[in-house]
Amino acid sequence: MTGSKRLLAVGILLLTGLGCSSSRDKAPEQVAAENAVTEEKSDAEEQPVEDESPAVKKSPAATGKSPTKKAALPPKGEAVTAWSRLRAVGCDGKLAGVWTPVQAMIIREAPRAIGNGPIRDTRVRVYYEQAHEGYDGTHQGLLNLERDVGKCMARMMGWEEALRETTSWALEAGVEGRLLQSVEAFHFLQEATKDAKEYPFGVVDSGVETNGRTWVKAYGKGCEPTLDGMGSQEIDPCLRLEISCWSTGPCTGQVRQGPPAQAGD
Secondary structure: HHHHHHHHHHHHHHHHHHHHHHHHHHHHHHHHHHHHHHHHHHOOOOOOOOOOOOOOOOOOOOOOOOOEEOOOOOOOOOHHHHHHHHHOOOOOOOOOOOOHHHHHHHHOOHHHOOOOOOOHHHHHHHHHHHOOOOOOOOOOOOOOOHHHHHHHHHHHHHHHHHHHHHOOOOOOOOOHHHHHHHHHHHHHHHHHOOOOOOOOEEEEEEEEEOOOEEEEEEEEOOOOOHHHHHHOOOOOOOOEEEEEEEOOOOOOEEOOOOOOOOOOO
């Protein structure tokens, strides 16, 4: 009997060792993706949300008459609509036109907002308290989230990290947090990236001023800006996106589609 137990223990140790060593043979990005899936699956077992998004109005098309759009009343369900579009293209951030980490962070939490479940990131929670009617994060109980939804959320987490590592979207401290809380900022980002087949920005500038204003300026890819920061009243011909937010109240800004092509492009 003692010998059988010893053989069983050795077998378990061998199987465990094989399981541990296999992860070392995988690429880092593959391991990170698997970890993200595990984390989202764990969340899915704790928080109840519903799978399908309710019908919402689509973002109104740009008129083209003016590059400046004062987003006083952006579409209420814009992030939920973006989640539905993401699901429709197989949770591929590139095909869905998700080109900034801010968009990825907000969109991936849409299922929790739909089910009125708790959202861990307080900044994103503030966004959905404004953007999704009836959301207050108070729904409790057993989660009934389908597996593919959790996998899609995890995939967006990986896409967010990839954007941080491979694009010029690097903001000054405090800027991203303000954008995440703003319905208007998300709307401007959606408008600026909706038709992009690849990451659309070159230089990205940002700052937090002593008077409390937070701002971002993103310029067209391959287009060198000639005006400095927020100091000039003129519009740089390379400007693609501008967002300006005070510590409270709505953000304002402008979206300029199609920056001028540069010689040799």
